[in-house]
Amino acid sequence: TDGEADPLHRRLAAAERLARMAGTKARSFFLNRDTLHPTSKSDSQDLVSEADRSIEIWLRRMIREQFPDDGIVGEEEAATEGLSGFDWVIDPIDGTMPFLVGQPNWTVSIGIARRGEPAAGVVHAPMLRELYAAATGAGARLNGRPLTMNPDWTVASTTIGFGATQKASPQEAGAFVEALYREGGVLFRVGSGALMLAYVAANRLAGYYDPTLHCWDCWAGIVLVREAGGVVTFEGDLGQPGPIWAGNHRVHGQLRRLSGAAS
Ligand code: IPD
Ligand code: CA
Ligand code: CA
Ligand code: CA
Secondary structure: OHHHOOHHHHHHHHHHHHHHHHHHHHHHHHHOHHHOOOEEOOOOOOEEOHHHHHHHHHHHHHHHHHOOOOEEEEOOOOOEOOOOOEEEEEEEEEOHHHHHHOOOOOEEEEEEEEOOEEEEEEEEEHHHOEEEEEEOOOEEEEOOEEOOOOOOOOOOOOOEEEOOOOOOOHHHHHHHHHHHHHOOOOEEOOOOHHHHHHHHHOOOOOEEEEEEEOHHHHHHHHHHHHHOOOEEEEOOOOOOOEEEEEEOHHHHHHHHHHOOOOO
């Protein structure tokens, strides 16, 4: 039963329930998005609305009720520290831009950190009817089906997710795209880093590179990729954003090289 499950799996089960419920709330905002009045956070493509804020506040309340000793880090509210060694790493809507313009490719992303390390995560894409879940040592699943990454792919095997926003350096973004195309690769982008990482785990992308992500964009996705057999380097942590590379062993190394990172 639930009560007997270990601390990590209790949290994963709760994260799945919360991601489903948050997904239902987000879906009704999405279907009524004409009534939202988004505002800009930094540049013209960095938006936030009542949907993002109210779902994060609701998630935080639910997490505090069920796990009062856990910390919470999320995009729209200040981080709170915990005492249990577990932190929840939440993005109420990853892909605010696709959400606001009516594309279905946005997600609710809920990651779990154990002593500061990625340990479990759920990425729910309500409009795609897909729920990805993983916990360290327990594998990654899409709607209950186990995921295993293709170990033989290279960047030339299929498309590569690239997440650069307007905060990226145009020179570095351009140089990466040029290097990728020279290597036989092709670019893919949707506005949810969490979904692109889930797609890597599900063999829908050969890999993913983003020059700057926050922990809430990628925490759940990192566990998905690793548990599907892939390799991820994230140079950020629970406090600081950083670049991320994900793929099978080969693709991860290729992306590091193509982006100019030290190998
Ligand atoms: C964004 C998405 C996007 C990534 C950005 C993020 P948001 O999150 O994950 O794919 O490239 O860096 O900020 O703001 O839509 O939650
Ligand atoms: Ca945002
Ligand atoms: Ca995000
Ligand atoms: Ca967000």
